[in-house]
Amino acid sequence: xxASTPVYGFTYPxxxxxxxxxxxxxxxxxIDTKLSDVNNDRTAALNRRNRDSGGGPTQxxxxxxxxVLTMPSSTYTIPGGEAGIWYVTVVLLPLxxxxxxxxxxxxxxxxxxxxxxxxxxxxxxNPQLFSCSAPxxxxxxxxxxxxxxxxxxxxxxxxxxxTIKKFxxxx
Amino acid sequence: MTVTDLSCPTGENYAAxxxxxxxxxxxxxxxxxxxxQMLRAANNRPTILQVSTAAITGLLLxxxxxxxxxxxxxxxTPFNNTGYAGNIDDPSQGLTTYLGDGMxxxxxxxxxxxxxxxxxxxxxxxTIAIDTLDPTVVGGFRxxxxxxxxxxxxxxxxxxxGVATLETRLTxxxxxxxxxxxxxxxxxxxxxxxxxxxxxxxSTPDAVVVV
Numbered sequence: 244x245x246a247s248t249p250v251y252g253f254t255y256p257x258x259x260x261x262x263x264x265x266x267x268x269x270x271x272x273x274i275d276t277k278l279s280d281v282n283n284d285r286t287a288a289l290n291r292r293n294r295d296s297g298g299g300p301t302q303x304x305x306x307x308x309x310x311v312l313t314m315p316s317s318t319y320t321i322p323g324g325e326a327g328i329w330y331v332t333v334v335l336l337p338l339x340x341x342x343x344x345x346x347x348x349x350x351x352x353x354x355x356x357x358x359x360x361x362x363x364x365x366x367x368x369n370p371q372l373f374s375c376s377a378p379x380x381x382x383x384x385x386x387x388x389x390x391x392x393x394x395x396x397x398x399x400x401x402x403x404x405x406t407i408k409k410f411x412x413x414x
Numbered sequence: 415m416t417v418t419d420l421s422c423p424t425g426e427n428y429a430a431x432x433x434x435x436x437x438x439x440x441x442x443x444x445x446x447x448x449x450x451q452m453l454r455a456a457n458n459r460p461t462i463l464q465v466s467t468a469a470i471t472g473l474l475l476x477x478x479x480x481x482x483x484x485x486x487x488x489x490x491t492p493f494n495n496t497g498y499a500g501n502i503d504d505p506s507q508g509l510t511t512y513l514g515d516g517m518x519x520x521x522x523x524x525x526x527x528x529x530x531x532x533x534x535x536x537x538x539x540x541t542i543a544i545d546t547l548d549p550t551v552v553g554g555f556r557x558x559x560x561x562x563x564x565x566x567x568x569x570x571x572x573x574x575x576g577v578a579t580l581e582t583r584l585t586x587x588x589x590x591x592x593x594x595x596x597x598x599x600x601x602x603x604x605x606x607x608x609x610x611x612x613x614x615x616x617s618t619p620d621a622v623v624v625v
Contacts, residue, residue, distance in 0.1 A: 246436070250447060253439035256432040270435055274442050281446055284453035291457075328461050328493060328614070330519075346568035348575060359523035359610060360575035364566040366535055376521060376577050378463055378612045380493045394570045410614050411461045411495055 251277055292325055292409040298402030301338055306399075309392040311352070317389040317403040321381045327412035329379045333389045335361075336402045337370035344368050344395030349403070351377040352388045370399065378410065459614050460513050462502055463493040466609040471529065473594055473603040478541070481524055481605040482592030489611075502613050505589040509613075513584075517616040520561070520580045522592055524609040527573035531600030534569040538603070540578040543591040555589065567598065573606065583619060 245266065247254045253273050256262050296316035304310050312318070321329065335349045347370055350360040361375035370393075379387055389403050470487040473479040483489045483501035500507025502520075526538045540563045548556040561580025568574070584590075592611050596603045 248439045248443040251443050253443055255435040255439045257436075258432050260432060262431045262435070267435065270439060274439075277442075277446060281450050281453065284450060284457060288453050288456040328463070330614075346570040346572065348572060350575075357608075359577055360525065361577060362565060362568060362572060362575040364535065364568045364574075366566065366568075375575075376579060377523065378461075378521065378610070378614075380463060394568065411458045411493075 253277075287412070292322070292329075292407075294319060294405070294407045296404055296406075298334075298336055298404045301400045301402055303398050303400050304391055304393065306341065306344075306393060306395050306397060309390055311355075312389045312391055312401070312403050314403060317405055319387045319405055319407050321383050321385045321387070323383045325409065325412070326382045327380075328410040329381050329387070330376065330408050330410050331379055331387055332374055332376040332406045334372060334374040334404045334406075335389075335391065336372050336404075337399055338402060339398075339400040340368060340370060341393065341395045341399045342397035344370060344393050344399065346392075346394035347373075347399075348392050349373075349375050350390045351375055351379075352390055353379050353381060354385055355388070357390075368395070458495050459616065460496040461493065461612070461614040462491065462496060462498065463610065463612045464489045464491050464502055465611075466605070466607055469607050470605040470609065471602070473526070473596060473605070475599060475602070476595065476597060478593045478595045480592065481522075481594045481609055482590075482611055484592070487605075487609070502611050503590045503592045508586070509590065510584045510588050511586040513615055514618065515585045516583065516618045518582065518584050519612075519614045519616055520582070520590060521577065521612045522561075522579075522610070523575070523577045524594060525573045525575045525606040526594060526596060526603050527606055528567070528598050528600060529602045529604050532567060532569045533598045533600040535566050536597035536599065537564050537566055537595075538574040538576065538598075539564045539593075539595040540576040541591070541593040541595070542578050542580045543593055544580070544582060544584065545589045545591060546585075547587040558588070581616070 347363040359377035363373045468488040482503035484503040498512045543560040545555040546558040548554040563576045563578040
């Protein structure tokens, strides 16, 4: 009866057993698979997932309407095989001044559920660039988006950029 | 011995094939374990996420209040790959002793809402503070560094959301404080359910280089 190594379970025949080609192939395949795993770890360690996207195109938002920003730079879908902790930072850039405004807020959403937010008070109707961050415990395919709302009158033009880096993986 | 030193059995030592395979299996495993552990450590930075499962109420005017688990808030831990079993801000559990000296990123998100009357344009302060042992006071601590954000209440019915972050070196003498403060004279302030706190180790101290 074959024996195996304690951690990875590499299988080898015991002395006295007939060594078959299949036994040799099995061990070679097990080692090859593990080497492939380790190589994947190495690739991931040397190529940590990051993204920094520029803003645009500009989106015009109506007052009082919570709006999911649709520009490519304001959203990210976690790639396959990349489940883990992602650190997301969104920068909101107002590009126009509405007739009046007394509140601007962005929310970082994961599958349409709020994770974190930032509420800005432009009391003198002077919207400024501001940012919000969030750690996202994400699975492959999870969609991270940015929603925006402002309180006032008229419309406001905005752009957003989303910077993402992977902190940790789940396996 | 390296992998290339492994000898190949021949017709003269056929009986040694089983022994050779055993040696190959064990030798390969012993060489890969350390490498795999090192790579996994690089891919899985020690990270803890905690989120409040109930509102933290009664923050008093102009008083720094604790809005982390240390202040009595109920928190769950959606992610923890460290093996540390305590809360991020609990000094009695020794987070920094457990995770070791190094560079850390620490974060706080909270939504601060007035419990009653809202005082327009008053400040809301979100703070991550690091207190460290004070050598001049027996058993005392002093504030060493903090990451802080001050925002102003918009009085539009949504409270004030803010994120404070801090990147700093932590040692076993440090304690993390998760704090909030406000100037809402109309009422006390609550931190809504869903306050997030997080910590992630960036590196060990020997990797911190000042150029």
